[in-house]
C-alpha cells in the first residue's frame with residue numbers, strides 16, 4: 096500500500112477497495128457472504144488465518160528478487176533474503192526435510208519443476224490415472240506431463256478400489272519409468288509410501304510424492320509422511336495446510352541444486368515474496384499443537400461424514416476414508432455427478448464432481464461427487480455437524496430437480512452455516 100502526504104495525479108489512489116472500485120468490492124463482499132452462508136465441502140479449499148492473509152497482502156508485492164537468498168539479481172534484498180530463508184527453514188523443520196524450495200507459484204509448477212529435476216522430456220514417467228484420482232500433472236495427455244513425457248498410468252483395484260500395487264509393480268518392471276508419482280487429488284485412503292519406495296528401488300526409478308492434498312495432515316501428524324521414502328516431494332500450501340495459494344518442493348540434499356535450478360531460472364521468474372512470507376506464517380502456524388488438533392479433526396470429520404453417508408445408503412469410493420476427503424459413487428442413481436453437485440449447491444452445500452473408478456461418463460458429467468472437510472473444520476465444524484450435513488446430503492439426493500424442496504433443505508443448511516465461525 097502506498098500512503099502519501101503529497102497526493103498527485105500520478106500516485107495510485109489512496110482510498111480502499113470499496114472507495115476506488117465499488118463494483119469489484121461488491122462482488123468480493125457477495126462472495127464472502129456466500130462462503131459464510133453455505134457449507135464449503137470442496138476438498139482442495141480452505142480458509143487461511145488473518146495472519147496468513149495479512150502477509151499475503153503486504154507491501155512485499157513490490158519486490159523483485161530473482162534468484163535465491165544471498166544470490167539475487169537485484170539490490171534491496173537483504174530483508175527479503177531473511178524472509179525467504181525463514182520460510183525455507185520453517186518448511187524444512189515442519190516436514191523434517193533436507194531441502195525446501197518455497198518459490199513455486201502453485202502445485203502444477205511445483206510438479207513441473209520436480210519432473211524436470213528427475214527426468215528429461217521423452218523419458219517414461221508413471222502416475223495414477225486421472226479418472227482414478229490422479230492429477231492432470233501426473234501424466235494426463237492434456238497437460239505438459241502427458242505431452243512431454245511417455246506416460247504409464249496405474250489404477251486402483253476393481254475390488255477394493257485401493258491402489259493396485261500388483262499393477263504398479265508389474266507396470267514398473269515392464270516399462271522401467273524414470274519417475275513414479277504417488278499422491279492424488281481424489282484418493283480417500285492412506286498412501287503406503289514404503290510400498291512405492293520398494294517398487295521404485297526394484298526398477299531404479301525415482302519416487303515423487305505429491306502431497307498437495309494431504310500436506311496439512313502430514314504436517315499435523317494425521318497421515319504418514321513420505322519424507323523417509325520419496326526423493327522429491329511437491330505440495331500446495333493452501334489446501335489442508337491452510338496457507339496462501341502456493342506451491343512447495345521438498346527434497347533430499349542431493350537434488351537441492353537441480354530442484355532450485357528447475358524452479359528458477361528454468362520455469363519461473365521472480366519469486367512472489369508476499370506469497371513466500373505468507374507461506375512462512377503458514378509453516379509457523381502448522382507447527383502448533385492447535386494445528387495438530389485441527390488435522391486430527393479434519394480426519395474425524397471426514398470419517399463422520401463418510402459413516403453417515405453410508406448409513407444413508409450411499410456407496411463410497413474404497414468404502415470410506417482415511418484422510419480429508421471422500422467420494423460418493425452414483426452408479427446406482429439416475430443422476431450424474433454434475434447434476435448432484437448442482438443440486439447440492441442449490442441447497443447451499445458446495446462440492447465438486449469427480450470421476451470414479453469404473454467411470455462410464457465424461458469428466459464434465461462424472462458418476463461421482465467429492466466431499467472434503469478441511470474448510471468446514473477451519474470454521475469449527477464437529478463430527479456432529481458432519482452427521483447432520485450427511486443427512487442433508489441424503490435429502491438432496493431424494494430431491495434432485497426439485498428446486499422448492501432444495502430451497503427448503505437450504506434453510507437447514509443455512510442454520511448450520513450460521514452456527515459456524517465466519518470468514519472476515
Ligand code: DSN
Nearest residue numbers: 138139202230280281
Ligand atoms: N485438482 C484440484 C483439486 O483437487 O481440486 C487441485 O489442483
